[in-house]
Structure formats: structure tokens, C-alpha cells
Amino acid sequence: MKNDVDQFQGKVSELLIRHRSIMDSLTKFHESTARINRAIAKTVTSCGCLSVCASKQNCPPEVDLKDCQKYMDSHLQGELCEQCREAVEEELGNHLFYLAAICDLLDLELTDVFGKEFKRISTLGFFNLS
Secondary structure, three states: OHHHHHHHHHHHHHHOOOOOOHHHHHHHHHHHHHHHHHHHHHHHHHHOOEEEOOOOOOOOOOOOHHHHHHHOOOOEEEOOOHHHHHHHHHHHHHHHHHHHHHHHHOOOOHHHHHHHHHHHHHHHHHHOOO
């Protein structure tokens, strides 16, 4: 995985011309978040392959924190059709592009960011609720 992430960041660095400014990359990263939200919303409102049935999450008070996941719901019904899957994956890919760009511009290794976050959540476990 490390090699794939490093290669991805290297390719982003190579292709990063128009948005070489940190300000451009930051705003494009922010914009990509909205595009992901829109692509997912369209799976419900335009296509209908997914539906959302949201309600209050209820976890019995006597249940241990580690077992709460059994009582939590994603509020999603259905599954992504092929067209919507492609659209969401494309937007997530764009988001990863700008994440890698920001890392590159700040001289950070995306692999290291992933590794440190994995170590942090592995160490904190269920106490990593933010």
C-alpha cells in the first residue's frame, strides 16, 4: 500500500500545475467535499438507488462502548447502482488528488499521514470518538 500511495502522491506532484498555490489546492479540496456531498445526495434525489431513513440513534445505556456499533444504523437503504458508484468514486478520487496535493505542497508524505492516523486510532480505539 505504501508504494501505491507514494506513487499516487508523486503523480499528483507531477501533474500539479494550475493549482500549485496552497490557496488553490485548499479551495479545490473544500470544493471537492461539496461535490462528494452532491454526488451522494443525487443517489437519493435523482437516481433513487439509495434512500435515507434517518432517526435518532439509540444505544442502550447498559451496553459497553465497544458494542454500541451493533445498535447504530447508517440510515441508508439500497445500494449504489453502477452509474452512481462511478460518480461517487470519481468525486472521492478528486478529493484524494487535492489531499495529496496539499500534502505535497506542505512537504508531507501522505503515507506518513495515513500511518500516523492508523497508529493513533489503533492506540485510542473506541476512545477515538471525535
